[in-house]
Amino acid sequence: MFEKKIFIQNGEENKRLDKFIAFKLNISRNKVQQLIQNNKIYLFNKIVKDNNHTTKINDLYHINIPIQEHHFSIVPNINIPITVLHEDQDIIIINKAPGLTVHPGAGTKNDTLVNGLVAHYGSSLSYIGKASRPGIVHRLDKDTSGLMVIAKNEHSYYFLSDLLLKKQIKKEYIAVVWGVPNPRDNIIKNHIDRKSNNKQMMTVTHSKNKGKLAITEYNTTKIFANIASLVKCRIYTGRTHQIRVHMSHIGNSIIGDQKYGKNESKAIKYAEKSTIINTLKRQALHAHKLGFIHPTTNTYIEFNSDIPKDIQTLLNELEQLTGA
Incomplete structure (x- = not known):
């Protein structure tokens, strides 16, 4: 109990x-x-x-x-790649690969991160949350790469969930976006809700009575002429597709984002000179920094993840393309 x-x-x-x-x-x-x-x-x-x-x-x-008996309705899949950056008796810090769905759902049952976690860790995961999401405290989109924390026991799960609720987990991303944000540094604060005509997509709503409050702080760190920019985004809320929706809302959608792209003209123009822009298989978004109070030691810990190869290749090409 x-x-x-x-x-x-x-x-x-x-x-x-x-x-x-x-x-x-x-x-x-x-x-x-x-x-x-x-x-x-x-x-x-x-x-x-x-x-x-x-x-x-x-x-x-x-x-x-009650602490449930660990029955594996989730099919273990040892072939799912899991890159572990840190592990102790309470938590696991992983670097999620792009193209990997976090947990089973409609159309995705046996090839998710959770299937891999069950194969590698089994009953050592926290099973206190939703049955299909052992150990999962927060999520990343399928085509977003980067850092996640996994809970290995009930205390860690509730401790981290409470930090998340209180906005006390530092989550920072890097993104490559079309154009140059104006202003270059800002905080976006509005409400996000599901689209009425497409429940798989989110949108900014101007009614405070609809959706949920979403807060994203962004800083432009590099500009590639007027073609694209490298930005760092820190989120203070964890809404579905939050950064993707917010950057699209201000007219600077993330390169490679098939759901929220608004800059098709730039993509068409520069893809002719590019070997990566029109072949990038996912949005150029990476969770590169994660920091929080450890559930047991009560000390602040922070983890960093390098820019993945596909996004770095994109950045290198943008530099060549623009002479940056």
């Missing part, structure tokens, strides 16, 4: 309990409802029996979560 305590602070009152706990602990709402049905959630010393229970300031909840 694993116990988690949640203290209701100012601004967290009048929330439906099952939704609130699911959000706080990064687990499914259905799982929270099962915990309520099984008398595993207490308000102070009294069992909570109602899914519709609402929170009040200064409430203290005790959630007793």
Whole structure:
């Protein structure tokens, strides 16, 4: 049994309990409802029996979560490439390859990062989150490469999920975008929601009542004439496709992005002189820095990942193309 305590602070009152706990602990709402049905959630010393229970300031909840037996409904796949940069008894830091989906879903079952993690680590992963995502605290898009932290036990999973919720995990990316951002350094702050006519895509919405708040800080570090720019992006929220949507929204979509590209004319013009731009198989986006407080030592740790070969090749060619 694993116990988690949640203290209701100012601004967290009048929330439906099952939704609130699911959000706080990064687990499914259905799982929270099962915990309520099984008398595993207490308000102070009294069992909570109602899914519709609402929170009040200064409430203290005790959630007793049974540690599940590790049955592998996920098919292990030893052929999935996993590059480990750091590992200890609590966490694994990996450098995810581009083209690799993080966890099983519709159309992708046996060839994901999770299939590889199960093959290499099995029961040493945290199984406290969603059943299809053992150890997964946060995700990267399939065609985005770079750093991820994997939780190996329940304490680490909840500790890191809490840091994520409080925006205390430093996540920095490098991206190669079309054109030159104006201004060159800025913070983009707006709401992102799913497109009404295409649920697989996200879009900026100008209504605060729709979508979720998304905050991206970007800094332009190099300009290749007026063709393209190298930018560093730090995200303070973790919305689906956030950087890709934000850079596209300001008119500087990421080179190679097939979903959110808005600069086809530049792509056509310069692809004729290029051996990489029109053949790049993914968006030029890489999670290159990850920093957080360690779940056990309580010290800040930070990891860096070099620019991958395909993006470096793109940068080299842009330099030659523009004489930068």
